[in-house]
Amino acid sequence: MKVLFLQEVSPGYARNYLFPKHLAVVADDQVVEQIRHREEAARRRAEKALTEARDIDARLRRITVTMYSKAGEGGRLFGSVTNTDVAQQLKREAGIDVDKRKIEIEPPIRSLGPHEVSVELHPEVTETLKVVVAAQ
Secondary structure, eight states, X not given: OOOOOOOOOOHHHIIIIITTTTSOOOOOHXXXXXXXXXXXXXXXXXXXXXXXXXXXXXXXXXXXXEEEEOBOGGGEEEEXXXXXXXXXXXXXXXXXXXXXXXXXXXXXXXXXXXXXXXXEEETTEEEEEEEEEEEO
16 A cells, blocks of 8 residues: 655655655656545545445344354353354345454354344444344
């Protein structure tokens, strides 16, 4: 990733070090305009990502994901329900594709019944997803 910023440096430093190592370019009108276009495109992508996250957030509020797992005596599961399981079931049931790393299960789900799982869709948007674990 390249960091873009305008900085004034001495001509010798630029000519002898920065330009030969391709660490800097002369800030003429064309380069400044390119930087402005890149910043505008990045801002639009960030706004689009936030809007998409809010749309998925609204859908997640209405959804309850049902997981089926083998259980023993007293409703204890053999193993636990993982974030990968929740992501796959969410994709199957609602068609919402959420990265498994964005799903946080604390404490681990090791029993039958309703549970709540935190889903971070965007740094500004986090939603609680309802997960019901039923015996298989």
